[in-house]
Amino acid sequence: MPEADPGGGSGTARLIDGKAAAARIRAEVARQAAALAARHGLVPGLAVVLVGEDPASQVYVRNKVRQTGETGMRSFETRLPATVSQARLLDEVARLNADPAVHGILVQLPLPKHVEEAAITDAIAPAKDVDGFSIVNTGLLAARGAGMIPCTPLGCLLLLKETRPALAGLNALVVGRSNIVGKPMLQLLLREHCTVTVAHSRTRNLADECRRADILVAAIGKPRMIRGDWIRPGATVIDVGINRVRVDTPEGPREKLVGDVDFDAAVRVAGAITPVPGGVGPMTIACLLRNTITAACAQHGVDPGGLSG
Ligand code: NDP
Secondary structure (H helix, E strand, C coil), rough: CHHHCCCCCCCEEEEEEHHHHHHHHHHHHHHHHHHHHHHCCCCCEEEEEEEEEHHHHHHHHHHHHHHHHHCCEEEEEECCCCCCCCHHHHHHHHHHHHCCCCCCCCCCCCCCCCCHHHHHHHHHHHEEEEECCCCHHHHHHHCCCCCCCCCHHHHHHHHHHCCCCCCCCCCEEEECCCCCCHHHHHHHHHHCCCCEEECCHHHHHHHHHCCCCEEEEHHHCCCEEEEEEHHHCCCEEECCEEEEEEEECEEEEEEECCCCEHHHHHHCCCCCCCCCCCHHHHHHHHHHHHHHHHHHHHHHCCCCCHHHC
């Protein structure tokens, strides 16, 4: 039997605190990095490649580099101009693949239009592909439930498991079918034995699909699109969306981050829900750091589980 709803649908959903969960993951990563250094003389290294001047990408890369250092790992940064050729970018990936100090490689997306993203992500050695976007890791997840798991869906899954330890048999709806969120999320929920539906822009009656879902993961990119009266009472809602909207305040207009779910309405119906910001967002980088430890351990034949004691 599916587990009863966790928050009761009693009027105010439990808030799923992604900030606190991410801090716990980072603390565990720091412990594991220290143990790797002390017992194996190994400092995990994460290489981040940034192409062009996209302001959002620059912020993401800065945060990734900072948090890598804070957890006792080494970071390597390559910055290339937006005009860089695909061949030059492939050379850089090949160089990082061959560098033994680099255990994880991340090429910040999106890339300029003249570069074929798949050619770059597929060129990253699967063992170092800490974003899990290469065709090898995509296939491993789909066929065997294994490989390097993309960071945002992994973060969603960890939050879900903390909230509802018994996921088997629950109806899960993933809204969005992107390669970086929706599709890997589908695979992870299937791996947990959920009954999974994936909705997208051609889905005929999204509201009805939502009303059947014990677990709803929204990864759409449309501010507050999922309405409160679409949510099944007591459902667990994971809002991946990060949308910048303009709001009017007594001090004048300002920008605010909102999710793909109408939080103020959904919080009255759901059993548990992630806020935006402070829900899925902080989990993504924490899971990237976790994947870097996993990659370093796998490349050196170390059991990551044995590092925590
Ligand atoms: P994409 O644009 O790649 O995918 C969006 C998906 O939503 C598509 O599958 C699209 O369908 C679907 N969609 C669009 N409109 C509708 C609609 N009206 N009804 C149902 N489905 C619809 O986005 P991403 O997956 O990259 O990102 C989704 C959101 O998550 C964004 O807000 C992004 O900023 C955020 N994000 C947050 C991260 C984090 O760290 N928290 C990390 C990554 C993303 P179709 O395929 O038919 O076009």
